[in-house]
Amino acid sequence: MNFRSICGAMILIGIGSVLLNAAATQTVDSGSFGVFVNGRRVATESFTVRQEAGGSVANSEVKIEDGSNKPSQTAETQFTGGGELKRYEWHQFTPSKADAIVTPNEPFLVERLSQGAETKKPVEQPFMLPTSTMVLDNNFFLQRQLLAWRYMASGCRQSGRNTECHLLPAKFGVLVPQALTSMAVTMEYGGREKISVRGVPRELYRLNLKSADGPDWSLWLDDSYKLIRITVAGESTEVVRD
Numbered sequence: 001m002n003f004r005s006i007c008g009a010m011i012l013i014g015i016g017s018v019l020l021n022a023a024a025t026q027t028v029d030s031g032s033f034g035v036f037v038n039g040r041r042v043a044t045e046s047f048t049v050r051q052e053a054g055g056s057v058a059n060s061e062v063k064i065e066d067g068s069n070k071p072s073q074t075a076e077t078q079f080t081g082g083g084e085l086k087r088y089e090w091h092q093f094t095p096s097k098a099d100a101i102v103t104p105n106e107p108f109l110v111e112r113l114s115q116g117a118e119t120k121k122p123v124e125q126p127f128m129l130p131t132s133t134m135v136l137d138n139n140f141f142l143q144r145q146l147l148a149w150r151y152m153a154s155g156c157r158q159s160g161r162n163t164e165c166h167l168l169p170a171k172f173g174v175l176v177p178q179a180l181t182s183m184a185v186t187m188e189y190g191g192r193e194k195i196s197v198r199g200v201p202r203e204l205y206r207l208n209l210k211s212a213d214g215p216d217w218s219l220w221l222d223d224s225y226k227l228i229r230i231t232v233a234g235e236s237t238e239v240v241r242d
Contacts, residue, residue, distance in 0.1 A: 025050060025051070025052050025053070026050065026051050027048060027049070027050050028049040028050065028051055028056070029047075029048070029049045029145075029226060030047065030048040030049070031046075031047065031226075031241060031242060032044050032045060032046045032047065032241070032242045033045045033047070033141050033142075033227075033230075033239050033240065033241055033242065034239070034240050034241075034242055035141075035237070035238075035239050036237070036238045036239070036240065037236055037237055038236045039236075041065055042064065042065050043062055043063065043064050043065060043072075043139075044062070044063050044065070044242075045060055045061070045062050045139075045140065045141055045142065046060070046061045046063070047059060047060045047061070047142040049142070049146075054080070054081045055078060055079050055080050055081050055086060056078075056079045057076065057077070057078050057079075058076070058077045058079075058142060058143075058146060059074070059075070059076050060074065060075045060076075060140045060142045060143075061073075061074045062074070062139055062140070064094070070093070070094075071093060072092065072093055072094045073090070073091065073092045073093070073139060073140075074090070074091050075088070075089070075090045075091075075137060075140050075143075076088070076089045077135055077143070077146075080131075083132065084104070084131035084132055085102070085104065085109065085131050085132070085133060085134075085135070086103075086104070087101070087102070087103050088100075088101070088102040088103075088135050088137075088175075088177060089101050089102075090137060090177055090178065092178075096115070096116065097115075097116070098113070098114060098115045098116075098178075099113070099114045100112065100113045100114070100177040100178065102135070102175065102177055104131045105126070107128070108126040108127055108128060108129070109126070109127045109129045109131065109133060109175065110124065110125070110126050110127070111124070111125045111126075111127065111175075111177055111180065112124050113125070113177070113180055123180065125180055127175060127182055129173055129175060129182055133173055133174065133175050133182075134146065134147050134150065134172060134174050134175070135174065135175050135176075135177065136174040136175070136176060136185065137176055137177050137178050138176065138178045138179065139178075141227065141230060141239050142227075144209065144217070144219060144227065144230065145219075145221075145226070145227040147172065147174070147185075147187065147209075148187070148207055148219055148221060148225070148227065149225060150172075151167065151170055151172075151187045151189075151207065152165065152167065152189075152205070152207075152221075152225060154167065154170065155167035155168070155189070163223070165189060165205070167188075167189035168189075169186055169187065169188045169189075170186070170187050171184055171185070171186050172184070172185050172186075172187065183211055183212075183213050184211065184212070185209060185210065185211045186209075186210045186211070187207055187208070187209055187210075188207065188208040188210070189205075189206075189207060190205075190206035190207060190208055190218075191205075191206060192204070192205060192206070193205075193206040193220070195220060195229070197220075197228055197229055197240065198240065202222070202228070204220040204221060204222055204228055204229075205220065205221045205222075205223075205225075206218065206219070206220055207219040207220075207221070215232050215233045215234050215235060216232075216233040217230060217231070217232055217233070218230065218231045218232075218233070226241065227241060228240070228241050229241070
């Protein structure tokens with residue numbers, strides 16, 4: 001995927017300047033992330049990002065390494081053609097059942113969260129957040145990639161065969177539907193960095209994701225702006241693209 005292609009994806013989440021064929025359906029990215037704790041694989045997130053007529057859709061499915069081969073959680077984010085949040089839907093199947101749906105309802109975003117028994121009335125929570133707000137839910141690393149795309153599109157430009165990035169720290173308001181809350185996060189550009197991924201030396205873009213309510217995250221993306229690796233400060237957690 002080249003810079004022009006990734007800008008096509010970026011416009012679908014609200015940033016960029018490349019015009020897309022409205023009739024086209026194209027897979028922008030797909031694959032899986034392995035989630036490792038203390039070096040042992042504990043989960044896998046399989047994902048796709050598609051551009052479609054009038055918008056885009058990002059899907060994720062998380063499977064726990066428990067031998068069941070069944071998804072424990074799924075998430076789908078739908079964006080309008082202007083990059084606004086159209087609908088977010090989350091389902092948890094294990095260890096307990098839960099569901100969340102987020103939709104715009106001017107001037108709010110509204111979430112309906114159901115937990116436990118089907119007879120239990122869903123909690124409905126409005127958020128004073130614009131429809132440009134990104135979802136950053138628990139356990140879905142693709143959503144971190146989408147946030148990174150939005151951030152990098154604001155300051156990365158192609159110059160000949162090279163891409164130049166001039167990025168200042170930026171603050172984003174994000175929604176965390178599983179926790180029924182919102183928060184502010186800050187993304188910072190760390191430049192190009194040489195690291196080892198699965199024993200292979202690579203030079204990648206580094207981003208630092210910070211919040212007041214949690215640990216700092218380090219993200220590394222390749223020249224195609226695909227998320228390759230994540231580490232979490234103070235934790236023995238590593239996420240690596242398969």
